[in-house]
Amino acid sequence: MLLLRASELTGRPVVTLGGELLAEIKDIVFGRTGGRIAGFTLRNPGLFSRARKDSLPWSGVHSVGRDAVMVSDETVLIPAKELAPRKQARKADVLADRVLTDNGRDLGRVVDVVLHSGISLDVVGYEVQASEALGTAGRRVLIPLPDTVAVSGENLIVPSAATEFISEDLAGFGAAVGAFRSWLRRGSS
Amino acid sequence: MLFSQARKRNVVNTTTATRVARVDSFVVLPGPARVALLRLDKVQLDKASGAGTLLAWEDLQGFGPDAVTVATDVVIRPARDALEQRAEDNDLEIMGKQVLTERGRGLGPITDVDFDPETGAVISLITKTETIAGQRLIGLGSYAVVVSA
Secondary structure (H helix, E strand, O other): OOEEEEHHHHHOOEOOOOOOOOEEEEEEOOOOOEEEEEEEEEOOOOOOOOEEEEEEEEHHEEEEEEEEEOOHHHOOOHHHHHHHHHHHHOOOOOOOOEEOOOOOOOEEEEEEEEEEEEEEEEEEEEEEEEEHOOOOOOEEEEEOOOOOOOOOOOEEEEEOOOOOHHHHOOHHHHHHHHHHHHHHHHHHO | EEEHHHHEEEEEEEOEEEEEEEEEEEEEEOOOEEEEEEOHHHOOOOOHOOOOOOOEEEOOEEEOEOOOOOOEHOEEEEEOOHHHHHHOOOOOOOOOOEEOOOOEEEEEEEEEEEEEEOOOOEEEEOOOOOOOEEHHHEEEEOOOEEEEE
């Protein structure tokens, strides 16, 4: 399970299979439902780079790697406004939002989003600045999400059981997400 | 034979028995991975060979241990299309270019390339830590060499 923080993708080069550098990742655009990534906004490479008017939809991504995001060629890019209207992009930005359990406990403030890179790029957890409720107050911890969660400013509610599967680093988080989701499936059957 | 060993080799016209140029670098193309062109050292070029600096692999008489041979100077020519123009401008130089797998993982820069001097086929791409089979080459652009995972 290749896990990465959303913030790590910023600045990652977008390279074609023909070896050409097209752009750098500027931001992630979250899909409206299902915890999926819709795609990426782009900027030109370089120190004083400008945002670009085109964007990279997830359907155009060949792979997301440690050192580059690979695409087949430049024809996969689409106008940025087609990927996400500005209003939607703002609504889907969860950074700084609070995470509440379904029984009303505030777990902390979102500082990053944890993604799983596979056939699709899925949101599997939040990294939060822990609140008093967690006993690790002030520290950053990783909270697993159910596989059907919607990532939006109105939906930062997690099942209270998620607090039983919290990790402090990415190394153990993959197993925690798997265990949490199995637990949820067992609970609902 | 390694690019590092074959570079700077003299190009000799076998009709006139004169040295007409020196190999400066190699242009590799994928599908299948091969040396498609030689870029020749301009300074060493004979005036009679004109303005071009490219020599296509199929126009070679031989790539020997001591010299590259051609039957005539005419085969040393300028670029004929956009891809060859990029090659002539050194945009496709493979040495020192970073290697990425199609999964987006960096394998370090190319330090040398092993090729078959009989056919021009690329046998392997060499980085500081890895030897990558030539048939894994997918693409070569101005930014990176891309290989299958």
